[in-house]
Amino acid sequence: MSFLKKIKDFDKKNTHLTYYAYHLGSTARWYSIWKPIFFNIDPETVHHLVVKVLKIFKPFFRFNHHKYHFYYNGKPDRRLEKKVFGIKFPNPVGLAAGFDKNAEIYQQMSDHGFGFIEIGTVTPKPQKGNPKKRIFRLTEDNALINRLGFNNDGVEKVVNRLKNNINVIIGGNIGKNKDTPNERAVDDYLICFDKLYDYVDYFTVNVSSPNTPNLRDLQNIDGLRSILIPLIDENKKRSNKPILLKISPDLDNSDILSIVDLIQELKIDGIITTNTTVSREKLKSDNQLKSEKGGLSGAPLRNRSTEVISLIHKYSKGTLPIIGVGGIMSVEDAIEKLNAGASLIQVYTGFIYNGPSFIYKINREIIKSLN
Numbered sequence: 079m080s081f082l083k084k085i086k087d088f089d090k091k092n093t094h095l096t097y098y099a100y101h102l103g104s105t106a107r108w109y110s111i112w113k114p115i116f117f118n119i120d121p122e123t124v125h126h127l128v129v130k131v132l133k134i135f136k137p138f139f140r141f142n143h144h145k146y147h148f149y150y151n152g153k154p155d156r157r158l159e160k161k162v163f164g165i166k167f168p169n170p171v172g173l174a175a176g177f178d179k180n181a182e183i184y185q186q187m188s189d190h191g192f193g194f195i196e197i198g199t200v201t202p203k204p205q206k207g208n209p210k211k212r213i214f215r216l217t218e219d220n221a222l223i224n225r226l227g228f229n230n231d232g233v234e235k236v237v238n239r240l241k242n243n244i245n246v247i248i249g250g251n252i253g254k255n256k257d258t259p260n261e262r263a264v265d266d267y268l269i270c271f272d273k274l275y276d277y278v279d280y281f282t283v284n285v286s287s288p289n290t291p292n293l294r295d296l297q298n299i300d301g302l303r304s305i306l307i308p309l310i311d312e313n314k315k316r317s318n319k320p321i322l323l324k325i326s327p328d329l330d331n332s333d334i335l336s337i338v339d340l341i342q343e344l345k346i347d348g349i350i351t352t353n354t355t356v357s358r359e360k361l362k363s364d365n366q367l368k369s370e371k372g373g374l375s376g377a378p379l380r381n382r383s384t385e386v387i388s389l390i391h392k393y394s395k396g397t398l399p400i401i402g403v404g405g406i407m408s409v410e411d412a413i414e415k416l417n418a419g420a421s422l423i424q425v426y427t428g429f430i431y432n433g434p435s436f437i438y439k440i441n442r443e444i445i446k447s448l449n
């Protein structure tokens with residue numbers, strides 16, 4: 079019997095014993111010690127370190143599953159379940175794209191309480207991204223700036239890693255290589271779509287990252303048509319996976335509503351609002367830090383992201399599924415996004431600032447709010 083299988087059996091049989099083991103070995107418990115250490119090291123170095131540790135100790139993080147997911151009489155707590163665009167999510171809190179770009183740690187992140195994991199952004203060819211240093215912590219603002227530029231291992235490697243997935247719900251966030259001109263961008267999206275098709279539960283079309291030159295120009299209606307229609311045609315030939323569009327918070331409201339019209343015309347399945355912003359309004363951090371180029375995430379993004387969710391929810395009369403992301407830094411922020419009309423939510427920066435127990439706390443509050 080493999081070591082992993084032994085742990086899984088133990089995990090199933092000894093709910094109470096393992097519960098105490100989780101407490102002892104819990105990564106969350108130690109985050110107040112780890113955080114000041116992490117926050118003194120370059121953010122990208124910490125990220126790589128964490129990925130390495132999570133990979134090496136993968137079997138041990140299985141213990142976290144029962145601690146961070148809600149069980150009722152030994153079964154997953156159905157009060158958190160949500161069916162959206164045909165997929166049954168165990169809970170509505172997902173890991174936003176960019177954290178597990180290369181699909182290396184989706185199982186471990188799921189064991190930390192996430193209901194689904196969005197991998198990517200993945201491009202057809204591997205690429206290194208922009209020169210380092212390219213992630214900055216704005217601690218005074220509870221924020222990050224990144225200009226990674228779609229650094230990833232390329233779709234082939236990512237697909238190989240996803241072949242090991244047993245039951246984690248995976249979103250495949252797809253993009254184009256930097257050296258592919260916008261006129262041929264659709265080819266890149268189609269390659270990623272085709273290769274990932276059997277290994278993801280839904281797709282996210284990312285045309286909203288500020289770190290690939292001119293990518294966001296594809297958010298105009300003609301640009302969107304040129305990418306979405308071929309993907310929809312390809313999808314129809316196969317089993318029809320949900321396709322979502324991820325948009326920028328920097329679009330005008332009128333442009334956002336035109337995009338919603340297009341989504342409803344083309345009948346794609348949902349929208350992810352929002353990606354990072356290039357705005358630097360009302361930041362407290364020093365000038366040098368806040369003038370770093372890239373996308374800003376975390377607390378300063380919260381209000382705009384929620385505003386966009388409300389706008390779309392009202393305009394579509396609640397008919398368009400929305401994944402709300404941007405600035406969820408507290409449990410209250412998460413509930414605010416759901417109340418604004420998001421069916422599901424995603425977290426990135428809030429996870430960095432609050433640590434692993436954050437996802438558990440959000441889910442606990444969601445259960446409370448149902449009572």
Ligand SMILES: Cc1cc2nc3c(=O)[nH]c(=O)nc-3n(C[C@H](O)[C@H](O)[C@H](O)COP(=O)(O)O)c2cc1C
Pocket residue numbers: 174175176177179198199213222224226228251284287324352353354374375376377379403404405406424425426427428
């Ligand atoms: C370091 C970093 C890398 C990111 N990479 C991607 C990416 O590759 N693709 C994508 O669609 N969004 C990416 N994002 C954006 C997040 O998915 C999310 O939309 C954004 O950060 C707002 O959420 P947050 O405030 O919870 O971080 C990235 C964000 C960060 C901080």
